[in-house]
Amino acid sequence: MADVIGTVNALPPAIKAGWVIWLAWAAAQVMWYRRAHMPAPAVKSTPPPLARRRPEPRPASQPEPRPVRPQAEAASSPAVADEAPPSIDLSDIFAAADRSSARDADRPHQSGSILGLE
Numbered sequence: 001m002a003d004v005i006g007t008v009n010a011l012p013p014a015i016k017a018g019w020v021i022w023l024a025w026a027a028a029q030v031m032w033y034r035r036a037h038m039p040a041p042a043v044k045s046t047p048p049p050l051a052r053r054r055p056e057p058r059p060a061s062q063p064e065p066r067p068v069r070p071q072a073e074a075a076s077s078p079a080v081a082d083e084a085p086p087s088i089d090l091s092d093i094f095a096a097a098d099r100s101s102a103r104d105a106d107r108p109h110q111s112g113s114i115l116g117l118e
Contacts, residue, residue, distance in 0.1 A: 008016070
């Protein structure tokens with residue numbers, strides 16, 4: 001036994017600390033395993049449900065007829081299919097974009113990342 005104690009005392013403190021941390025980790029794993037594999041609590045038996053009366057059947061009623069909408073006839077003329085879609089005027093959008101960037105021209109622009117690293 002004295003040889004074991006002498007050998008442990010001769011080890012550097014870093015190795016001793018490593019063994020202590022490893023043993024603590026192993027103990028935590030054993031406790032976690034035992035907690036995870038606990039038997040489920042016993043379920044109390046519930047009394048059987050009471051017999052219920054069936055609801056009385058309702059008389060069958062005739063559903064109301066729904067109005068049927070006439071379907072639109074498909075366009076059979078080839079002129080309708082060959083028309084080009086209407087053009088879109090984007091000049092207002094471009095003008096608004098130019099105004100917003102002109103407003104920010106004298107302000108300094110921020111650069112860099114969120115973390116402040118360059």
